[in-house]
Amino acid sequence: MYPKEYIQFLAHFHGDRDYFECHEILEEYWKKHDVKNKNSIWVGLILLAVSTYHHRRKNFNGAKRTLEKAITIFKTQSDLVIKLGLDLQLLHNILLERLSLINNQQRYISFNLPIGDQGLLNLGKRYCQQDGYVWGMESDLSNDQLIHRHSLRDRKSVIDERNQSLKLRKGNV
Structure with a gap:
């Protein structure tokens, strides 16, 4: 039901917190399936990972710019956000909180995406477990x-x- 790459993205996002790897995985998928579409849901997720990567490195300008773009894409692709098993309203609230942290140049704090599909959540957790990570663990700063x-x-x-x-x-x- 969900692309394997999306599950891998979620496992890295919530497991080892390797946001760079999240970007790499989905960029490759996007290039194969929707490369001409700069407003693709995949681009939104890539930008979210990039923003989080920048925030953790205290690159507040890069984090803000990429998160604002991601938020715009998620608004225009709201039906696909839901299709990907995410809670749209909770995601929006979380991303606005993240944007506030970034705007106020506050330190990075690990966070989870609001996955509403229990089956997807279980798949992501299994992937983490296979790779030796724990779903929801804090980023190793x-x-x-x-x-x-x-x-x-x-x-x-x-x-x-x-x-x-x-x-x-x-x-x-």
Whole structure:
């Protein structure tokens, strides 16, 4: 009923709190299924993960900008928010609270998405358990690999892909 990638997203969001991985998983899914749609529900969820990643790193400007975009998408895609097993009103309230924390430059606090579908919740918890994480655990703020993952990862493949794309556009292949 739900895409495997969405369940993986939820497991990382609520388990190891690896918001960078959340972004990676759903971006790949979005590129395969809805890439031209910048207002896709998948983009909204990606932006939510990115905002949360920025907030945890105290990048309040980035967190605010991406969360505001996510909120806009969730408003326009409200039927899909519900189809994805989330409680629309609770989600809206949570995101407004998050935006207030960010606007007031208050520290990041782990939070859970309001999943209304018990079956989806159970799937997410099972996924966490398989990966050795506990659903709803607090983010490990001492784990630099988690907190600063984008700047610590090996970017060679990303750079190579960009260079290849540039060559294709210029006709140099």
